[in-house]
Amino acid sequence: MPGRLAIYDDTSFKEDARELIKNDMVINLHARYNIPPTIPIPALLNNGNYLYTHFGYLPSWASSKNSMNINARSESIYEKKTFRDSFKYRRCIIPINGFYEWRVEEKEKTPFLVSDMNKEYMALAGIWDEYFDSELNMNIVTVALITCDANEKLGEIHHRMPVVLDKKDFNTWLHCDDIKKVNELFTIYPNEKLKLYEVRNEVNKVAFDEASCLDEVIPKKEEENEPKEIGQLSLF
Template identity: 35%
Template sequence: MCGRYALIGTPEEVKAFFNLLDIAKFPPRYNIAPTQPVTTIIAGPPREPGSNLPDHIELLVRWGFIPGWAKNPKDLPLLINARSETAAEKNTFRAAMRHRRALIPASGFYEWKRQGGKPVQAYWIKPRHGGLVAFGGLVETYSEPGGSEIDTGAILTTGANEAIGHIHHRMPVVIQPQDFSRWLDCVNNEPRDVADLMQPVQPDFFEAIPVSDKVNKFSNTGPEIQERVEPKSEPASAKKEDRDAGQLDLF
């Protein structure tokens, strides 16, 4: 599950990490929330031999996937995540999984540990050695009845690894730089050809830092929401209850 994340790297750092020719300027974003516009990376147009067109290009999308067949998006739940294990078969995500895979630049994400079904401790989860990370994503262009179009997207999730599992049972799919081109190449690679990339990242990739509940309010957009706090204690009875019942998603 990924309901909030951050992108605090500079445009120049994002440009270099994803090998882009150009990228729009943007300020640090410490608390990116659903329905907000987010930066994604998609495959560039087909290139002629010797062309200087980029392999990958930036696309700004609404975080909240709307499938192309939807008649009234208001009738759908807010689709900010897609389960990687079933995306290729689900009617909602099948076309995007086959034709419109994307990368979502991030500096890390936030997750909430629950107790008795209620969120009690927020965590800022970032690459252990800093820098940027690329989440696997899907994009879809939705045509509104009036004729206008809106680009939308979702973050793919997978089962949590051992380092994150004590906080939440899901985590974003992480695509490594050496796999960017294979992931984005929807012409030559079907979903089955990239299924091996949708696995939990190695346990030592992320570190989880306990933070305050300031991140719950999307109006809190400053770096203070990433400051470490003393984690709240959790009674042993509550731990057993959550293990037995499973953890629910916040969004």
């Protein structure tokens, strides 16, 4: 259940989705490395608009923001009143460069960055709706990520992960009316495509949003802490 995202380069996604983007409102992406819910994230809607959206889904009929969802389970999305109409009519693609999950051991939480092993981005399946924000006095587009079971590699840390779309499935996800075919896209991302490594503890802080969030933490080997043997000294 990714609650933090890294989105700092959408160049490759725009190239792969260029035939689907009718109106590019994200001309210059604002790089972010530790995005929590409620912060704007880019999404390509099935109406062709590529724009910034509210990270946290609210159906148009929601009475308040207290009912916000950042994820929708693929197994039950069609059964839930909250998500059903958006799943049928308002699907989107959310391009990210990575997301964070945490390994929890006793009371200690260790952050890990999850990304694609070979590509510069991951295209996440999402849904969207328009919600009237009384504070802003305007309609806003809100989105949620769709999740499935985690693969074995990520499953050692967390049991859920986002649904990741292949480029060849972009058009089907956005425009296919056959729900059975759409459901076939809810597959678990293969282990060999997933990159996973530990990152610095500062990622735990929502306010920490620097490129160093992406830096890998190399665990110290036990032998590095052991005293080294001193060989025979030479006089010459």
